[in-house]
Amino acid sequence: MNFAGILAGGKGTRMGKTELPKQFLQLGEKPIIIHTVEQFLISNDVDKIIIAVPAQWISHTKNIIGKYYNNEKIAIIEGGSSRNETVMAICNYLNQNYKLNDDDVLVTHDAVRPFITQRIIKENVEYAKEYDAVDTVVPAFDTIVESTNNNTITNIPIRDYMYQGQTPQTFKVKELMKTYESLNDEEKKVLTDAAKIYVLKNKNVKLVMGESYNMKITTPYDLKLANLMIGNKVNDID
Amino acid sequence: MINQIIKLTQIQKFEMCFENIDIDTEYVIVRPTYLSICAADQRYYQGKRKKEILDKKLPLTLIHEAVGQVVYDPKNEFKKQEKVVLIPNTPIEDDDIIKENYLRTSLFRSSSSDGFMQSVVLMRRDRIIPIKEIEESLGSLIETVSVAINAIENFKQKSHKRRETIGIWGAGNVAYITSLMLKKYFPESKIIVTGRNNEKLSYFSFVDQTIPTNEFTENIKVDHAFECIGGTGSEFAIEEIIDHINPQGTINLLGVSEEPVRINTRMVLEKGLTILGNSRSGYDDFKKSIDILQDKQIQNYLHNIVSEVIEIKNTNDIYVAFDNDINNKFKTVMRWNI
Numbered sequence: 001m002n003f004a005g006i007l008a009g010g011k012g013t014r015m016g017k018t019e020l021p022k023q024f025l026q027l028g029e030k031p032i033i034i035h036t037v038e039q040f041l042i043s044n045d046v047d048k049i050i051i052a053v054p055a056q057w058i059s060h061t062k063n064i065i066g067k068y069y070n071n072e073k074i075a076i077i078e079g080g081s082s083r084n085e086t087v088m089a090i091c092n093y094l095n096q097n098y099k100l101n102d103d104d105v106l107v108t109h110d111a112v113r114p115f116i117t118q119r120i121i122k123e124n125v126e127y128a129k130e131y132d133a134v135d136t137v138v139p140a141f142d143t144i145v146e147s148t149n150n151n152t153i154t155n156i157p158i159r160d161y162m163y164q165g166q167t168p169q170t171f172k173v174k175e176l177m178k179t180y181e182s183l184n185d186e187e188k189k190v191l192t193d194a195a196k197i198y199v200l201k202n203k204n205v206k207l208v209m210g211e212s213y214n215m216k217i218t219t220p221y222d223l224k225l226a227n228l229m230i231g232n233k234v235n236d237i238d
Numbered sequence: 239m240i241n242q243i244i245k246l247t248q249i250q251k252f253e254m255c256f257e258n259i260d261i262d263t264e265y266v267i268v269r270p271t272y273l274s275i276c277a278a279d280q281r282y283y284q285g286k287r288k289k290e291i292l293d294k295k296l297p298l299t300l301i302h303e304a305v306g307q308v309v310y311d312p313k314n315e316f317k318k319q320e321k322v323v324l325i326p327n328t329p330i331e332d333d334d335i336i337k338e339n340y341l342r343t344s345l346f347r348s349s350s351s352d353g354f355m356q357s358v359v360l361m362r363r364d365r366i367i368p369i370k371e372i373e374e375s376l377g378s379l380i381e382t383v384s385v386a387i388n389a390i391e392n393f394k395q396k397s398h399k400r401r402e403t404i405g406i407w408g409a410g411n412v413a414y415i416t417s418l419m420l421k422k423y424f425p426e427s428k429i430i431v432t433g434r435n436n437e438k439l440s441y442f443s444f445v446d447q448t449i450p451t452n453e454f455t456e457n458i459k460v461d462h463a464f465e466c467i468g469g470t471g472s473e474f475a476i477e478e479i480i481d482h483i484n485p486q487g488t489i490n491l492l493g494v495s496e497e498p499v500r501i502n503t504r505m506v507l508e509k510g511l512t513i514l515g516n517s518r519s520g521y522d523d524f525k526k527s528i529d530i531l532q533d534k535q536i537q538n539y540l541h542n543i544v545s546e547v548i549e550i551k552n553t554n555d556i557y558v559a560f561d562n563d564i565n566n567k568f569k570t571v572m573r574w575n576i
Contacts, residue, residue, distance in 0.1 A: 027240075028258040038239030038261050042309040042358065044269075044319050069262055114240055115256065118269060118357055119551060119575045209551075213254070230240055230256045 001104050002125050003173065004040040005090040006051040008033055008061070008111035009079045021057060022217055023111035024064065028230050032217055033061070034068055035114035041073060043118060045125040046107065050093055052079035052086045084180065087194055091177045100174055103129060108194070109168040112217045114226070116168070123208045124170040132203035134170040135195040136210040137163035166210040169195050179203075242357040242576055244553060245297040249285035252553045253297070265360035267310040268322060270574045272547075273354055274303040274378035275563045277468070278494065282348075283560050286496065299352035301572075302326035305369060305377025309358060322366040323380045324354055325524050338520040339388065346518060355556070357576050367524055372531045375547065376540050378571055379415070383527040383540075384519035386416040389490050390423055391523065392514055393462065397488040400461050401427045405482065407475040408466030409433030409442070411568050412492050414543055416464050417445050422530060430460065432478075433467075438567055441542055454478065461487050468493025473500055480505045488512040543568035551575050 010021040023033040033051070040046045053061045055078045062076055077093050079086035087108055094100060105128045109116060120136055127134045140162035146155040171194065179197055180188075191197045198205050217223050243255045261267060279300040281287050287295075304324045308316040316322070326347035329338040338344055345351040369377055404427050406417045413431060421429050421444055429445040432454050439448040449458065463479040465472060472495045479489050480502050489511055506513065519527075531537060545566035548559045550573065563570035 030258065035239050035258070042239070042261060042267055042269075044307065044309055117242060117576060122575070211552075213256070230258050 001047045001098065001101075002045055003090075003094055003104065003106045004043075004046045004049045004121075004168075005087060005106050005108045006033070006037060006040070006049060006111050007079070007083065007086055007108060007167075008051055008053045008057075009083065009086050010112065011054050011057075021054075022223070023053075024057075024060065025217075025223060027114060027217070027223070027226050028232050030068075031064055032114050032226075033111045034064065036109065036111050036116065037065070037074065038068075039114075039116050039118065040107075040109070040121065041069075041071065043121045045122050047073070049074045050090045051076045051111070052090050053077075054079060083192060084188065084194055084197075088177070088180055091173055091180075094173055095177065102172065102174055104173045105129065105170060106173045106176065107168045107170045110216055113167055113214055114217070115211070115213045115215060115229075117211060117214070120168065120208060120210060120214065124168045127206040127208060128170040128172060131206035132172075132175065133195060133198045133205045134168070134208050135205050136166045136168050136208045136214070138166060138210045138212055138214075140164050163207065165193070165195070166214050166216070169193075171198075243299055243352065244355040244556060244576070245299050245352075246282055247297040249292070250283060250557075252556050254553055255297075259358070259360060261310055262312045263360070264312075264363075266308055266316055266363050266366060267358050268306040268324060268361050268366060269309045269358050270304045270306040270324065270354050270356070271321075272305050272375055272378040273301045273572045273574055274381075275301070275560060275570045275572070276303055276382075278302075279348060279353075280560065280563060281496070284564075288496070295349070298348065299355050300348045301353040301355045302347040302349070303378045303381040304354040304359075304574075305374055305380065306354075306359070306574075308366070311363075313363075315363065316366070316368075321369050321372075321374050321377065322361075323369050323377055323524060323528065324359065324361060325365040325367070325521060326353070326381065327518055327520055328362065328365060329520070337388075339518040339523075364521065367521070367528055369528055370532060372528065373537055375571065375573070376531070376537055376544070379540050379544070379569060380524065380527050380531065381519070382411055382415050382569075383419065383531065384523040385412065385492070385516070386419045387523040387526050387530075388519040389416065389464065389492055389514075389516035390419055391526075392516060393464075393488060393490050394423070396512060396514060397462055398486055403428045403430060403460045405458075405460035405463045405479070406431045406445075406466060407433070407463065407479060408493065409435045409438035410466065411543060413464075413466035414442060414568070415540075416466055416492065417442055418536065418539055419530070420464070421445060422536065430458070441568075444539060454482070456481075458482055459484055462490070463487065464490045464492060466492045468495055470495070470497070476501055480509070480511070483509065483511060486510045486512075488514055490514045490516060492516050544571050545569055547571045547573055549573045549575055
């Protein structure tokens, strides 16, 4: 089976004065998370959707999802303390509720990237069968400057080799669990990105081209831009 | 959810646009899989329509020939992943006499409403039909077949029964498909095709005779004729048809012309000819087309006029498809993966 894990771990502490976590903010006529979930709901490549949210937002999530559809394809669970722990919470839920096979795939995606496309989902699922994992990226258009002392430049990598990570990131569920469990606590703390774990373990992570508009809505500016993109006047959302 | 829609915003300029759509409505959500480019789309893309038309219609989502897969039907009447053809004509009133594609109120995709170059399309459930055993990659050609069927059904109803020889003027997609369908409908008739492009004419192996324009001698006569040329060539073709058609024949027009075309009405009167206008198609024509195309041999003939299949992942690929299409002999098909 192919599962989608929607990572909705935001607690609403970074978005200006807004107290509602960003995944629940309105984009046009709907909360951002609804836009995101719907892309997976209509995907022929996804069989089940698991939405992971902080404990205090579970009821709220159930309420808003319930307003749009009563769909047995969707489950809502409690996420973990970090991104990776949230991914693991989804894996554990799958392990407890399904008889997992080695080639069962989990497409993990940020709830706050509602501009995800059907192509990106499809390619993630397809390549996850062929490679150890899949990461969605776009070429880096800006020069990347590295500064290990946060003061002066220590390196300027060749831009042609640089990409910016987006989501989805996709894994085979059983392999992901095994790989994560092989890390010690210190490694778990440092390795905040699941794809990075795979790279350090010498596994092949396939690149899938994302889209520049598959943006992450993190700041009030992002939300204004997203609303403009779908044709809503910015004045309406202030 | 946010749907991705590609719009032609100005001549030779496609832009990715986004639009909120609701998924739990009375509509069926279909993801296009194969789309083909029609001459009408090219006329918009290249700016060959009149300026006032372009000013009025752009931005516009192009393409009205498409097949797709059902991705979401709130009523579960269509199976998930069911392959369906998308009907571009959308009637908004019923009429017992006038066919849906001639009602002035009907909407038509990529003309009076947005076409199929979208990530997913909301379709009224009477505007999609399962294609059954038709190869999906040929699905986008069903629309052109249905246009031929509309014309042939009109012809069947309105022409006299002597159909010993039927002539087709033109060597393009519409001529090819119309000839193929005429042979299917009237296997006893002699089907002759005349056109300027000898190389294209050589594809028409299923007809009884192909005759290059310059070899179309005076003694050749037809009982009825189909004009499938359009543009400035229409006038010459209609003139030639009037010369070669037997009395009381029908001239079935399928070619679209941007400019008015002169017709020798004196000879139309003298010969008692009937001129039938044909445009677009409706649900019944699609239904008949799908039934006919279950025949694998006919599918094989259609394969022969798919000049190129181009995978579309982004707007750049669409430019390639439209630009290549200009030099392709027959159909350019886009495998849709936006």
